[in-house]
Amino acid sequence: MIPVGRRNLQGNHACAYAAIAAGCRFYAGYPITPSSEIAEKMSLELPRVQGVFVQMEDEIASMGAVIGASLGGVKAMTATSGPGFSLKQENLGYAAMVEVPCVIIDVMRGGPSTGMPTRPAQGDLMQARWGTHGDHPIVVVTPASVGEIYTETVRAFDLAERLRTPVIVLYDETVGHLVETVDVPDLSDVTSAQRKWASGPKETFLPYADPGDGVPEMVRPGDGYRCHTTGLTHGENGFPTQRPAEVEEMTRRLLGKLERHRDVIDRFETVRTGDAHIVVVAVGIAARAARRAVVEARAKGIAAGLFRPITLWPFPEAAFREVVAGADAVLVVEMNAGQLALEIERLVGRRGKVARLNRISGEPIGPDEILANIEELARHGHR
Amino acid sequence: MDTASANDFDIRDYLRVELLPHFMCPGCGHGIALRALLWAVHDLKLAKDRLAIVSGIGCSGRVGAYIDANTFHVTHGRPLAFATGLALARPDLEVIVITGDGDCLAIGGNHLIHACRRNLHLTCLMFNNEIYGMTGGQVSPTTADDRLTTTTPYGNAEPSFDACALAAAAGASFVGRGMTLQTVALKNLIRDAISHRGFSFVEVISDCTEIFGRKNDLGSSPEMILRQKGSMKPDTYGNVVDRPFRPNAVQTGVLARNDRPEYGDAYRAAVLGAAGAAVAG
Amino acid sequence: MNVEHRPAVPTNVLIVGVGGQGVIMVSKVLASLCQQAGLEVKQSEVHGMAKRGGSVFSHVRFGETVLSPMIAHGEADIMVALEWAEGLRWLDYLKRDGGTFIADTQQIVPPVSFRNRRRGARSGYAPATPAEVIDLVGNGFALDATRMAAGLGNERVANTVLLGALSTALPFPREGWLGVLDGLVPPKTTEVNRRAFDAGREWVQNFDRPAEQAAAAVAVPVSGDGLDHRLEITEAWCKGCDICVKMCPERCLTLNARHIVELTDPAACTACRLCEWLCPDFAIRVLTASAPAPALAK
Numbered sequence: 024m025i026p027v028g029r030r031n032l033q034g035n036h037a038c039a040y041a042a043i044a045a046g047c048r049f050y051a052g053y054p055i056t057p058s059s060e061i062a063e064k065m066s067l068e069l070p071r072v073q074g075v076f077v078q079m080e081d082e083i084a085s086m087g088a089v090i091g092a093s094l095g096g097v098k099a100m101t102a103t104s105g106p107g108f109s110l111k112q113e114n115l116g117y118a119a120m121v122e123v124p125c126v127i128i129d130v131m132r133g134g135p136s137t138g139m140p141t142r143p144a145q146g147d148l149m150q151a152r153w154g155t156h157g158d159h160p161i162v163v164v165t166p167a168s169v170g171e172i173y174t175e176t177v178r179a180f181d182l183a184e185r186l187r188t189p190v191i192v193l194y195d196e197t198v199g200h201l202v203e204t205v206d207v208p209d210l211s212d213v214t215s216a217q218r219k220w221a222s223g224p225k226e227t228f229l230p231y232a233d234p235g236d237g238v239p240e241m242v243r244p245g246d247g248y249r250c251h252t253t254g255l256t257h258g259e260n261g262f263p264t265q266r267p268a269e270v271e272e273m274t275r276r277l278l279g280k281l282e283r284h285r286d287v288i289d290r291f292e293t294v295r296t297g298d299a300h301i302v303v304v305a306v307g308i309a310a311r312a313a314r315r316a317v318v319e320a321r322a323k324g325i326a327a328g329l330f331r332p333i334t335l336w337p338f339p340e341a342a343f344r345e346v347v348a349g350a351d352a353v354l355v356v357e358m359n360a361g362q363l364a365l366e367i368e369r370l371v372g373r374r375g376k377v378a379r380l381n382r383i384s385g386e387p388i389g390p391d392e393i394l395a396n397i398e399e400l401a402r403h404g405h406r
Numbered sequence: 407m408d409t410a411s412a413n414d415f416d417i418r419d420y421l422r423v424e425l426l427p428h429f430m431c432p433g434c435g436h437g438i439a440l441r442a443l444l445w446a447v448h449d450l451k452l453a454k455d456r457l458a459i460v461s462g463i464g465c466s467g468r469v470g471a472y473i474d475a476n477t478f479h480v481t482h483g484r485p486l487a488f489a490t491g492l493a494l495a496r497p498d499l500e501v502i503v504i505t506g507d508g509d510c511l512a513i514g515g516n517h518l519i520h521a522c523r524r525n526l527h528l529t530c531l532m533f534n535n536e537i538y539g540m541t542g543g544q545v546s547p548t549t550a551d552d553r554l555t556t557t558t559p560y561g562n563a564e565p566s567f568d569a570c571a572l573a574a575a576a577g578a579s580f581v582g583r584g585m586t587l588q589t590v591a592l593k594n595l596i597r598d599a600i601s602h603r604g605f606s607f608v609e610v611i612s613d614c615t616e617i618f619g620r621k622n623d624l625g626s627s628p629e630m631i632l633r634q635k636g637s638m639k640p641d642t643y644g645n646v647v648d649r650p651f652r653p654n655a656v657q658t659g660v661l662a663r664n665d666r667p668e669y670g671d672a673y674r675a676a677v678l679g680a681a682g683a684a685v686a687g
Numbered sequence: 688m689n690v691e692h693r694p695a696v697p698t699n700v701l702i703v704g705v706g707g708q709g710v711i712m713v714s715k716v717l718a719s720l721c722q723q724a725g726l727e728v729k730q731s732e733v734h735g736m737a738k739r740g741g742s743v744f745s746h747v748r749f750g751e752t753v754l755s756p757m758i759a760h761g762e763a764d765i766m767v768a769l770e771w772a773e774g775l776r777w778l779d780y781l782k783r784d785g786g787t788f789i790a791d792t793q794q795i796v797p798p799v800s801f802r803n804r805r806r807g808a809r810s811g812y813a814p815a816t817p818a819e820v821i822d823l824v825g826n827g828f829a830l831d832a833t834r835m836a837a838g839l840g841n842e843r844v845a846n847t848v849l850l851g852a853l854s855t856a857l858p859f860p861r862e863g864w865l866g867v868l869d870g871l872v873p874p875k876t877t878e879v880n881r882r883a884f885d886a887g888r889e890w891v892q893n894f895d896r897p898a899e900q901a902a903a904a905v906a907v908p909v910s911g912d913g914l915d916h917r918l919e920i921t922e923a924w925c926k927g928c929d930i931c932v933k934m935c936p937e938r939c940l941t942l943n944a945r946h947i948v949e950l951t952d953p954a955a956c957t958a959c960r961l962c963e964w965l966c967p968d969f970a971i972r973v974l975t976a977s978a979p980a981p982a983l984a985k
Contacts, residue, residue: 412960416972417969418969421969426924426969427924428968430968431707431926432926432927432967433926435967437966437967437968437969438967441964441969589964589965626929626933627929627930628928628930629933631934631965632933632934
């Protein structure tokens with residue numbers, strides 16, 4: 024049964040409950056550590072709400088089945104970890120191209136390859152953005168707590184449906200397996216959008232025409248529109264095209280779609296950044312340690328702050344630029360060899376120093392270490 | 407025989423005629439296979455709105471676009487995976503997969519055997535032309551011994567798959583093989599495959615005239631389609647016999663059929679039933 | 688081989704067509720010929736996935752020195768189009784003053800040329816007539832190379848017919864072209880390719896013919912079994928694969944000069960439907976008098 028009220032919940036279980044609350048009625052997956060609890064919970068709970076759970080033959084098929092179900096008009100989700108996420112990239116690109124709403128959970132573990140299945144890492148930040156080939160739109164959210172896994176999974180479905188795009192919920196093994204006390208909202212209080220269905224005259228309907236907001240209405244089989252859906256570059260009528268002007272126009276709409284909806288996509292948290300000279304940037308479990316480090320730095324008189332992207336991609340650029348406008352050093356803390364730092368360095372440019380704190384040992388980064396790095400920056404005059 | 411059916415069947419009622427002529431080469435068997443499919447759809451009086459066609463990549467994958475139905479052209483080798491999701495989510499749709507020998511047996515081989523095992527109500531039509539035509543004529547898992555392709559310039563040394571035996575062994579509850587030469591028998595076979603409740607696999611022997619035919623000196627389009635008579639056992643539909651017509655002939659008709667439970671029904675009865683009882687209790 | 692004309696500015700030849708027509712063969716002959724003449728050649732092409740009706744093009748640039756491999760818009764001295772609409776598509780690459788346009792009037796209609804999903808909608812395919820295009824470019828030759836090749840016994844050598852036409856616009860001697868051609872085609876087709884080359888060459892040299900247009904669809908009454916049936920042929924869909932002609936038990940079908948199916952003996956046709964069933968392109972339909980009104984599926 025889906026719990027309501029104050030509960031102790033595991034991150035992965037919170038993810039499954041949130042999906043069902045958001046209206047997910049189809050799950051296809053393949054077992055992989057450390058995400059398997061999501062599949063197990065979905066196999067238990069989905070049938071209770073007349074939903075479908077299916078364990079597919081592999082990761083590729085799971086992603087295909089999720090897209091197939093969504094094309095049928097049902098909210099659908101899958102969950103995986105690094106190696107499986109790599110396999111899903113092919114069909115993930117299809118979902119982005121064809122504009123199929125779907126949610127993919129990636130519980131990050133140590134990599135590359137099989138890596139360390141039971142150890143946390145944040146090595147998929149770039150794969151989540153650029154894992155599939157070609158220019159494509161994608162939304163990636165990075166919750167840092169069990170409660171936020173719940174709210175962000177709900178929001179992931181909301182964004183997927185509103186924007187007709189795959190949305191990735193990216194968190195590390197630590198948060199996935201963390202048990203925290205959370206307030207689970209009543210199901211009736213959970214709201215998640217439903218995609219716009221095709222409307223208007225059937226004879227002249229164009230499945231990829233821009234209705235004004237960059238997000239085309241979606242055809243549901245059985246409604247009488249009988250359209251064609253293809254991963255080939257297609258025109259407004261859904262059929263393949265190679266006319267340069269048409270290709271350019273459609274691709275620009277596809278890529279611009281997210282930019283036009285930054286108001287609902289962008290989400291971030293700031294901690295004492297108003298007067299911060301040193302801004303720490305981190306996501307997921309690393310951000311929780313960073314929060315404590317910032318508080319301790321303040322106690323020592325260092326003007327430190329934290330910028331935590333909750334929507335990682337597209338990166339909340341405008342808010343970040345504002346936060347670092349008055350800072351002269353940025354410390355990027357991440358459990359990889361330096362991925363988010365690349366984006367931060369791009370955004371900060373020559374206006375300030377960007378320092379990195381990376382951990383690739385399979386262990387989380389502690390607040391002490393982050394504090395030490397903040398103090399080091401402060402000693403060099405970045406107060 | 408089928409006179410009434412043939413009389414009131416106008417293939418244009420099921421085609422996106424504005425897309426014709428189609429992109430396939432002169433003499434390509436895929437057009438005939440498409441006719442057989444649409445004729446079967448007509449015989450079954452399936453509503454076009456309820457018909458979902460899922461196809462993969464390759465020449466076979468492009469066939470779906472010409473059908474006036476809900477058509478999905480997905481990634482290479484994955485149409486069965488997409489179709490599984492679609493059919494499970496929407497049991498009210500009639501989902502038909504069009505795939506090719508490379509799409510289905512090479513890159514999509516894993517999906518095929520598990521779709522056979524699962525026995526979800528789907529119809530999988532594998533257009534077998536023994537070649538990767540779209541990419542210019544490379545060897546496929548069904549290319550016969552010694553055949554020349556652009557990647558077997560000295561002849562093919564690999565043995566080929568018997569797709570029907572594979573599907574039957576993996577548990578498909580309806581397995582059949584038909585050839586484009588026998589359009590009416592092929593239509594009837596596809597009609598029964600669609601009607602069958604469970605996973606149906608139909609191998610359609612189709613000719614790649616422009617690439618495979620030319621590369622292997624198999625003659626003109628009419629010569630190639632007539633060749634089916636010699637290499638296939640020209641069985642009448644439904645008449646399954648043990649001994650092939652000639653030693654190397656490939657048998658056509660219904661090759662396997664059973665009534666084991668359809669996965670969607672089983673899921674709804676067992677899983678949803680038990681979960682519902684748990685909720686009520 | 689000696690070439691007197693050795694301009695400092697490279698010569699640009701653009702060869703376009705669709706998959707399977709032999710665009711690459713034409714450009715290979717030209718490139719080899721230039722190389723033999725001691726010129727620097729750059730040949731850049733798109734093919735592969737373009738198999739089966741997709742657009743294929745080849746840029747050939749040659750001269751004393753050639754830097755860029757690609758021809759810019761409006762810079763092609765000569766364009767050879769193996770397929771009519773491809774010629775139109777690439778027309779803005781041709782030099783407006785003095786560019787030479789050589790095209791086969793054969794049309795191979797690709798699905799992408801249809802923009803409207805409504806049934807019965809008109810295609811926007813290649814609306815310009817050969818006369819209009821030739822007026823536009825000033826120096827143009829639109830010949831039915833496919834038909835000429837078929838007349839020589841092998842429609843596959845249509846590209847060689849156009850190669851012959853191309854040869855009249857470049858300063859290489861006939862023997863040089865034929866020498867390279869002989870080396871590139873299968874030995875058993877040497878003779879037909881040579882004849883095709885000369886046919887194309889002579890056609891341009893005697894250029895005065897208007898180009899031809901495609902015909903419309905037809906429905907012919909048939910009476911072979913004593914009933915009042917009709918055989919409907921959609922010419923635009925027929926690809927001339929010959930299956931219906933060879934399979935017809937009554938031998939009442941044939942491929943006409945344009946390689947399109949034609950009913951030659953309506954009195955012999957028994958409306959057995961073999962042609963309808965085996966036509967991969969849905970170009971033939973047998974309409975029986977007793978047929979009920981088609982029940983449109985919805």
